[in-house]
Each structure stands twice: as structure tokens, then as C-alpha cells.
Amino acid sequence: MLSRIAESLFWIGRYVERADDTARLLDVHVQILLEDPWAEEDLACRSLLSVMDRPAPPPHVEVGRDHVLDLLAYDRFAPSAIAGSLVAARENARRAREIISTELWECLNTTWNQLPSHMRPARPHDYFTWVRERAAIVAGIMDSATSRDETWAFMVLGRSIERADMTARLLTTRALAGSAGPSWTTLLRSCGAHEAFLRTYRGTASDERAAGFLLLDRLFPRSIVFALNQAEECLAALEPVTDRATVDEARRHIGFVRTALEYRPLPEVLDALPKEMERVQRACSAASDAIRGRYFPSGAATTWVGEAF
Known part of the structure; x- marks a missing residue:
């Protein structure tokens, strides 16, 4: 391609x-x-x-x-x-x-x-x-x-990185606004996650569980961990690992921030939520830059022009 x-x-x-x-x-x-x-x-x-x-x-x-x-x-x-x-x-x-x-x-x-x-x-x-x-x-x-070929992989790769980044921004707005901001129920509804959350926890809702659902749930497509996992899968499909001792730059950025979220206690993540979400955004940006350098090499920077009438 x-x-x-x-x-x-x-x-x-x-x-x-x-x-x-x-x-x-x-x-x-x-x-x-x-x-x-x-x-x-x-x-x-x-x-x-x-x-x-x-x-x-x-x-x-x-x-x-x-x-x-x-x-x-x-x-x-x-x-x-x-x-x-x-x-x-x-x-x-x-x-x-x-x-x-x-x-x-x-x-x-x-x-x-x-x-x-x-x-x-x-x-x-x-x-x-x-x-x-x-x-x-x-x-x-x-x-x-x-078809689940390179066409699908590149589109879903872009979608997954953007979704992780934007969900992190959504959680940041809640953390910065504090009690004056939207409730966790409102955020769940905005992501289409409220009913899935209630089914998962059998109606026993709490702020901590709601935050954990949007951060870490491995089965809900709009959670940050799910999106990062899907991005890694797309990168693996585009370029399977041949050297067992190394990993490409984009997968390294995504995998590092994913494991930092996935394998730490949830209260520890929530205590520093804005900082953690900033790390997710930086990782998504770095992965995007690495993908550009690996798959879209160009001597000139990409510029977007206005609409053609």
C-alpha cells in the first residue's frame, strides 16, 4: 500500500x-x-x-x-x-x-x-x-x-489512538472541574457506557467503579485500556514482530502507558488522575509521531488546505 x-x-x-x-x-x-x-x-x-x-x-x-x-x-x-x-x-x-x-x-x-x-x-x-x-x-x-487487511488496520489504528486520547481528555475535564463538573453517571451516559456499566456491576454504582470502568475495562470499546489494546493489535497486524529482542517505537509508547494503568491499583491512578491522563495523551501523541515516521515518511510536513469549491 x-x-x-x-x-x-x-x-x-x-x-x-x-x-x-x-x-x-x-x-x-x-x-x-x-x-x-x-x-x-x-x-x-x-x-x-x-x-x-x-x-x-x-x-x-x-x-x-x-x-x-x-x-x-x-x-x-x-x-x-x-x-x-x-x-x-x-x-x-x-x-x-x-x-x-x-x-x-x-x-x-x-x-x-x-x-x-x-x-x-x-x-x-x-x-x-x-x-x-x-x-x-x-x-x-x-x-x-x-476486509480485515491493511485498509481496516490503518483506519482502526487511527480510531483507537484518537479514542484513547479523547477519553483521557473527557476524564480530565471531570477531574479538573471537581464537584462542579458533570457526575460520573453523566460521563458514562455521554460515552454510551452507562447501561454496560450497570450490567457489569449489577447496579451497585460508585464513583470509583465508574472511573475504573472508563479507564480499565477490558471489554468495553470506549475504555482507555481497550482502545490502547486495539491499537497494539492493529500495529501487530501491520508489522508482526520478527526480532524477539525489540519492539517498534509506537507499540512501546502504547504498551508502556497501558501497563502503567492496567497493573496499578485504581485508587493510586485516581489520586493523580489529571497527571495520569496527561501521560496517556503524551503517549498517544508520541505513538502517532512514531507511526508517521514508520509508515508515512515524507520530506515535507503535511498541511491541510481549505475546501475546494
Whole structure:
């Protein structure tokens, strides 16, 4: 497979997952601000921008939900925003058109065409719901109509790394907000994990168990450990280990942070949750850089251009 095609497949997985997870995170954030009249909106919005690695305005400028939505939901030219991620996913699908299925291309292209009509609704929740539904369709097509070859491996590798990173950001927002932030039940619902959590623990819920479920559950697809395990499996499928004494750089970063979470007592992880989630984000970034260097070598840095009309 050509490296440019492999790179496009990797970023299709990442961008669709980024749009999905950002929609889930913003949905929780906006809902909390609407329900709690005593919430410090400026502080909460600045914390969210910090978690998402977006610059905040100067201290004397008040930051509200509209500013956050403009930056993280509706900006079509920023790949870190929902709209920008969907645009970038469609552009990468166009570049890999000869490899991906017609069904997947039509899904991403339809999403791109429908995007302007769904932006800035009366209720942001409607926009977030639409984004989550479109991402679910893409994931369903990837999993049900794609052969388990390099095409699938690169897309799922991108999706898994992005999912681990974004789930870590979601948990960081909860840790930083403290009692003023969303409850663990709300976070579980935002990840589609609430019913699975209740079935796992037979209804005996607690904050510690909820946090552990999103961090460490080996069977739930949106937990950090599950996503990191799937990323390792994809890397192993792309390049099976031939030298028993070494491991490639990307798998080393992912495996190190996964075992650091998986084999430590949960209370120890929860006591330093923001720091631990920052380690997960750094590991995902380092693994992504290693994957780029191994599979997508290029003399020039990748730059994303605006939409072609």
C-alpha cells in the first residue's frame, strides 16, 4: 500500500473519532452550564479550552459557551473542531478513494454535504446528536464492510489512538472541574457506557467503579485500556514482530502507558488522575509521531488546505 493512502486511511479513523468524541464532550459541557445557574461559565470554558489544547482569550475577556462552540464545534477550517474534523475526514477519503468502499465514501461525502444545514441549530444538542449518528454509521461500515487487511488496520489504528486520547481528555475535564463538573453517571451516559456499566456491576454504582470502568475495562470499546489494546493489535497486524529482542517505537509508547494503568491499583491512578491522563495523551501523541515516521515518511510536513469549491 502506498504511504499516502495509508496515511489518509489512518486520518479518516482519527478525524471521524475526533468529531464523535468532541461532540460527546461538548454535549456534557453545554448541558452542565444550562442546568446549573451557579456554574462559573468563564472558568469552566477556559478549563475546557485548556484540556482541548486550544488557546483561551486574555484574562480580561469573558469566555462563554458561544465562544467555545465557535472554536470546537462549528469551525470548518480547524481539524480540532467537529466541523473541521468532518471536512478533513472527507478530504482524506477523497484521496484514498481507490481503496475505500463506495459505501464508506458516500457516507463521508453525504456527511460533508449535510454539514452546513445542521450547524448552529437552536439547540446544540441536536447538532451533537447528528454528529454522533453519522460517526456511528461510518464505524458500522468500517467494521461490517471492510476486509480485515491493511485498509481496516490503518483506519482502526487511527480510531483507537484518537479514542484513547479523547477519553483521557473527557476524564480530565471531570477531574479538573471537581464537584462542579458533570457526575460520573453523566460521563458514562455521554460515552454510551452507562447501561454496560450497570450490567457489569449489577447496579451497585460508585464513583470509583465508574472511573475504573472508563479507564480499565477490558471489554468495553470506549475504555482507555481497550482502545490502547486495539491499537497494539492493529500495529501487530501491520508489522508482526520478527526480532524477539525489540519492539517498534509506537507499540512501546502504547504498551508502556497501558501497563502503567492496567497493573496499578485504581485508587493510586485516581489520586493523580489529571497527571495520569496527561501521560496517556503524551503517549498517544508520541505513538502517532512514531507511526508517521514508520509508515508515512515524507520530506515535507503535511498541511491541510481549505475546501475546494
